[in-house]
Amino acid sequence: MNNYYALVMAGGSGTRFWPLSRKRLPKQFLSIDGRSESLIKMTHNRLKKTFDTKNIFFVANPEYSSLISREITDIPAANIILEPVPKNTAPAIGLSAAIISGKDEEAVIAVLPSDHYIKDEALFSNVLKAAYQAAREGDIITIGITPDRPETGFGYIRKGALISNIDGIDIHGVEAFIEKPNRQKAIEYLSTGRYLWNAGIFVFTAKKILEEMGRLMPQTLDAILRVRDIIGKEPGKAKEIFSSIESISIDYGIMEKVSGIRVIPADLKWSDVGSWGAVRDILQKDNYGNVNIGGNILIDCQDCVVRSENRTVAVIGMNSVAVIATDDAILVTPLEKCQDVKKVVDELDRTGKKGLV
């Protein structure tokens, strides 16, 4: 698999893990348990089991370039592709595919998020290998996560008939990509067994994705190819051209409009690490279901996430609450409301405490 490339999407921003994450330090660069490596470093280590290190690429906003180099020390500088301007995933993937295909016409590319958690790494590697085999034939392959709860926070993929089996891995047709459902629909999806979570993992040849891009968004492909030829040489020009591109996701721009996409259903023990509640799900818990990072004192607490740095937090009699203390800020919230941390960040912005954002 000398021509198998990983393209890690490292451009995500956001403050869902405030006060731990900040605008300048988004989630992929954090160690969620305070001890292990950052999520992006864990992703890189996981991919090294399947890909040659020299075949692992990152694409990101230039702002995060030095954070990536700091985390991933064994990567050639040329493997960090910097978007001239952030334009969502379709242009980032198109540009990266054009660059990789310039080095290797036969490239097969697996596109993967940088900030997810996968427990079953052996299965993940097998699935990626099967996807490689299938993608070489010209198909676009996505990996669909077997759901274990009626989650309303993810998009879904409705799988079709079984098409083939490669080394024990089933490959199905895709009937539809589906937007985030409401609770009732999510329960229905879970009960039928036909729906999978869309984890944003796609495998295709560079040739195939550029072909589809040329068909579905010819102006974007044209701009991408022009940027590919001058990137790193004429930054002002590259930025100007990229600025003109439509900002659009790969799901909406390509995947939902292409026929013949295949899905590999996989129970990867996957998490999008999307909230403090998700952190609770994946980390080690005490006998009462609490995640305690930093040696805090929990008395009569259940199902809490308590994390501190350089100071002691004591929590008494709380259920399903997150208490997150950094050197300059502290968050206290029920886990089910932790998405409202966005309101805190807005308030900090509004009140001029931008240093905390």
Next chain:
Amino acid sequence: MNNYYALVMAGGSGTRFWPLSRKRLPKQFLSIDGRSESLIKMTHNRLKKTFDTKNIFFVANPEYSSLISREITDIPAANIILEPVPKNTAPAIGLSAAIISGKDEEAVIAVLPSDHYIKDEALFSNVLKAAYQAAREGDIITIGITPDRPETGFGYIRKGALISNIDGIDIHGVEAFIEKPNRQKAIEYLSTGRYLWNAGIFVFTAKKILEEMGRLMPQTLDAILRVRDIIGKEPGKAKEIFSSIESISIDYGIMEKVSGIRVIPADLKWSDVGSWGAVRDILQKDNYGNVNIGGNILIDCQDCVVRSENRTVAVIGMNSVAVIATDDAILVTPLEKCQDVKKVVDELDRTGKKGLV
């Protein structure tokens, strides 16, 4: 009222306000809202409206001597009486009465806590003046707070018949001192209108209290008089004698056993400032009933107490919770469980984090 003395009980220890209060910095030395003076300083200021500054005495554990001097800058050193050994309130009051009576045989003494809050200071002053008049005749007067809720955390006084009225202030007999009741009894007490909270405020002549002490605890009085004569000169000896004294409260040792005690019922808008819940009751609240000390961000919160120093706390979607952040520790607890902070302090002791206690 040249012979009217205030004796402020400043020896209280405790960690009910951990992480704000510590063993070396108990509640009376704290500013509860982070801006105003400490409770002991507020107490001193309140008393200066009724007593000559030179007539205000403090009695405390030697450990707190420098804290008192730091807070109360306009007090003669001789007005800080240091217990050779802590022996609860009866010996502390007995020793103080013996010392004050040595300076002024006609002394009338008002004994008062150092760590309570009184909003209606004008009424308080009038009540103290009436108590002085009544105590001069040889009665022991206590002030009973008009209850406004079925509180189970205080002792009660059952008032008897109206005995006199001095300058508009009613003075009643006392039928009984009553231990902290259960909830049902507390509701009953509130409904009858005959019960008052025992706030630990007593007014008597030095002569009267020493007489009663001689009658009810002659050995204690004997030891106290011997210590009075050598205190400040022979500290080792004073400590040795005081160590032999029975440790007992003024309520249990004297007040419950003396007949002819009088009570002045008074609606002083008083608080014992005994918990973070009590702090919420007395401090200024936002439109949702939250006390916010330190410019914290509260989103969808009700009836919370949030206090920080040098960092920002953000609280989302919590009701009736205390979040208290100091430089080295953070407490999160429902207000109704904040007495369990004792368990935190025990745990810190046990795990060797004594620096935080």
